[in-house]
Amino acid sequence: MTWTNPLRDPRDRRLPRIAGPSSLVIFGVTGDLSRRKLMPAVYDLANRGLLPPGFSLVGFGRRPWTDEDFAATVREAAKAHSRTEFRDDVWERLAEGIRFVQGAFDDDDSFDRLSAALADLDAERGTGGNTAFYLSIPPDAFPTVCEQLKRSGLADQSEGWRRVVIEKPFGHDLESAQKLNAVVNDVFAEDSVFRIDHYLGKETVQNILALRFANQLFEPTWNSHYVDSVQITMAEDIGLGGRAGYYDGIGAARDVIQNHLLQLMALVAMEEPTSFHPAELQAEKIKVLSATSPVEPLAETSARGQYGPGWQGSEKVVGLLQEEGFSETSTTETYAAITVEIASRRWAGVPFYLRTGKRLGRRVTEIALMFKRAPHLPFDDTMTEELGQNALVIRVQPDEGVTLRFGSKVPGSSMEVRDVNMDFSYGEAFTVSSPEAYERLILDVLLGEPSLFPVNAEVELSWKILDPVLALWAEGGRPEEYESGSWGPASADAMLARTGRTWRRP
Numbered sequence: 001m002t003w004t005n006p007l008r009d010p011r012d013r014r015l016p017r018i019a020g021p022s023s024l025v026i027f028g029v030t031g032d033l034s035r036r037k038l039m040p041a042v043y044d045l046a047n048r049g050l051l052p053p054g055f056s057l058v059g060f061g062r063r064p065w066t067d068e069d070f071a072a073t074v075r076e077a078a079k080a081h082s083r084t085e086f087r088d089d090v091w092e093r094l095a096e097g098i099r100f101v102q103g104a105f106d107d108d109d110s111f112d113r114l115s116a117a118l119a120d121l122d123a124e125r126g127t128g129g130n131t132a133f134y135l136s137i138p139p140d141a142f143p144t145v146c147e148q149l150k151r152s153g154l155a156d157q158s159e160g161w162r163r164v165v166i167e168k169p170f171g172h173d174l175e176s177a178q179k180l181n182a183v184v185n186d187v188f189a190e191d192s193v194f195r196i197d198h199y200l201g202k203e204t205v206q207n208i209l210a211l212r213f214a215n216q217l218f219e220p221t222w223n224s225h226y227v228d229s230v231q232i233t234m235a236e237d238i239g240l241g242g243r244a245g246y247y248d249g250i251g252a253a254r255d256v257i258q259n260h261l262l263q264l265m266a267l268v269a270m271e272e273p274t275s276f277h278p279a280e281l282q283a284e285k286i287k288v289l290s291a292t293s294p295v296e297p298l299a300e301t302s303a304r305g306q307y308g309p310g311w312q313g314s315e316k317v318v319g320l321l322q323e324e325g326f327s328e329t330s331t332t333e334t335y336a337a338i339t340v341e342i343a344s345r346r347w348a349g350v351p352f353y354l355r356t357g358k359r360l361g362r363r364v365t366e367i368a369l370m371f372k373r374a375p376h377l378p379f380d381d382t383m384t385e386e387l388g389q390n391a392l393v394i395r396v397q398p399d400e401g402v403t404l405r406f407g408s409k410v411p412g413s414s415m416e417v418r419d420v421n422m423d424f425s426y427g428e429a430f431t432v433s434s435p436e437a438y439e440r441l442i443l444d445v446l447l448g449e450p451s452l453f454p455v456n457a458e459v460e461l462s463w464k465i466l467d468p469v470l471a472l473w474a475e476g477g478r479p480e481e482y483e484s485g486s487w488g489p490a491s492a493d494a495m496l497a498r499t500g501r502t503w504r505r506p
Helices: 032-047 067-081 088-095 108-125 139-151 174-187 203-213 251-269 278-290 437-447 456-474 490-497
Strands: 023-027 056-061 098-102 131-135 162-167 193-196 227-235 292-294 302-312 315-317 335-342 352-357 364-371 391-397 401-409 417-425 480-484
Touching: 023 032, 023 108, 032 067, 032 088, 032 437, 056 067, 056 108, 067 088, 067 098, 098 108, 108 139, 131 139, 131 437, 139 162, 139 174, 162 174, 174 456, 193 437, 203 251, 203 391, 203 401, 227 251, 251 278, 251 302, 251 335, 251 352, 251 364, 251 456, 278 292, 278 456, 292 456, 302 456, 302 490, 335 456, 335 490, 352 490, 480 490
Parallel strands: 023 056, 023 131, 056 098, 131 162, 162 193, 227 352, 302 480
Antiparallel strands: 227 364, 292 335, 302 315, 302 335, 335 352, 364 391, 391 401, 401 417
16 A cells, blocks of 8 residues: 555656555664664655655664664764754654664574564554565675564565565675575565665666656667767775775675666666566666676776875875775775676677776766767868867766767867867756655665666676676786876776777766
8 A cells, every 4th residue: 555645636746655654674773874874864754754654663783772762863863964954843753653672683582572563563553564674784694684584474474565675785796696686585575675776766867767768869879870988987085994894805896886887887778668667677677787798808808906095185095905904915906997898789889888996086976978979071180189079978976967078169260179068967957956865765665666676687697797807806916006096097097098998087
């Protein structure tokens, strides 16, 4: 059952759906993700009127907290990190349904207490037995928690729906991903499993579909006849101090390319779906990933690096090997770049370059379609010497929008053509601020709307693409060092130079 606003005109698509009666259980409530993203997102949804009156939030953790202690933690997180204004009346309604269960993942009694707490909430607040379990925990704890949910009957869907939300990484290679999927699917049906990729919840990522399929302007040139290459970049200017426990041994490729960047690539490269129904979108993404493979020879079409000392703006920073928690012999890459190709009629011959890194020149995520150069027949070389390639750039963050770069005549008596930008900015075009990705994704979980969540096949196909590169790197010794504040190792530039191309400098 889905709750709707009685004042809503069903023909008005601007008004979002409201989640029906439900509870959200968060495992790992003391973690950074919960404090900075999940709890504030729940408050923002309540503030926007998108949660039902009886919505309940349950925290599960080892700390000896009371319900009031947990509520104070949620309140503090909401006031510090929520996107919308904090309102006491909204908070008071939300706080009525906040509970905490102390326990450990391997303790049967803890999950029995959780089951009893949810039964009490159902009786008190009318949640209908509908519960989403958010596993904001290390991946090696997924099997234990899933088995406990099954043993305690919490995964039983006989009364109301039960859904599980899993944070990345989904395994560390194809084999481990398949084992993890088997464990989860032994407890929850695939349509009840929601694998969070927060990038897919961003407005600018969803706008890829609108940009492509709602405009006749772009689609005719969205193919190998006009596009020379595609560059997808996720760059960060921060280092990894304090994150060794999560990051060391995982690296940039597993952390970002396997999920975020390959999902962005699939949205850019997919064919037009017959509708925006989740099954149709997933089918088109799976087709793209099935046709994708890394370009050989991998030693020349991939690059990895590790940031060394340098300057980040005006601050002098240390290299990874000097960061707290990292061994002086760590071979974890903080920069990764790969070249892939898609064996389809639309994209045959077009290389897709995917790169990510820490301690790079600036924080930016973008998708750049680099177009083939025009013949320039009426122009001599001096007229176009300052003209680059036409480019369509989708800026995912931080300055969300779209830029179209093309050539224009420089004012004056001579014919000189130079690059100019036509820019669309979300912040300037729309007065309503974009919801945080986790707002959209948590609401979709409660609504049972899986469009933005990768399914089993997508996860496993992504590992199939990346595994050969990871295997090569595992044999290759240390990653190449690059200076903090730069745009990565020299091998990344050589990777494009072999075909006469260069990276965009965002």
